[in-house]
Amino acid sequence: MNGAINLVPTGGTAPYTFNWGSGITTEDRTNLPAGTYTVTITDSNGCTATVNATVAQPSLLNATVSQTNVACNGGNTGTATVTATGGTSPYTYAWSPSGANGSVITGLTAGNYSVTVTDANLCSIVRNITITQR
Known part of the structure; x- marks a missing residue:
């Protein structure tokens, strides 16, 4: 409140x-x-x-993540993109474990990642993603 x-x-x-x-x-x-x-x-x-x-209040902060998995075993061609909606822009992004801070992260190897999206009101949401390999 x-x-x-x-x-x-x-x-x-x-x-x-x-x-x-x-x-x-x-x-x-x-x-x-x-x-x-x-x-x-x-x-x-x-x-x-x-x-x-x-x-008034802003709509609920939400985020969706899309991904591209690693093309070859042992590679680092994975990518992830987060799209934030709702809340109050601008948004900031914090990827773990890489420490990247944009809405797109590239050069990923197979593994588990998470992104914390925070809006201008300091409301945040976390999304998890698993990059796989062939």
């Missing part, structure tokens, strides 16, 4: 009071989950306005 609403009331006569319901009377809100929130703003003359504010 890291959503926030920052109100900037205009018009009417300051000072303003705020009623979000449930006894919450602050102007701004923080640490909110996604959803729609309603606040009633009252100016010093008793005039009111009701405002709806929506805290």
Whole structure:
């Protein structure tokens, strides 16, 4: 929960009071989950306005990995490509055990690999892949 609403009331006569319901009377809100929130703003003359504010969230971070296996026994022609969707770009990539950091990794030998994809909000997802050989 890291959503926030920052109100900037205009018009009417300051000072303003705020009623979000449930006894919450602050102007701004923080640490909110996604959803729609309603606040009633009252100016010093008793005039009111009701405002709806929506805290959105990015779609779920996802990643798919495609691969090309090693063409010949003992070779290093394997490749893997990760495609990230959702979350918030830009994405970063960390391959293990190679330490590569791009969305494509080449020169792979047969074995097990994993990639951690992290988005701009520091949400991450791990995908595993097995490169085989003929």
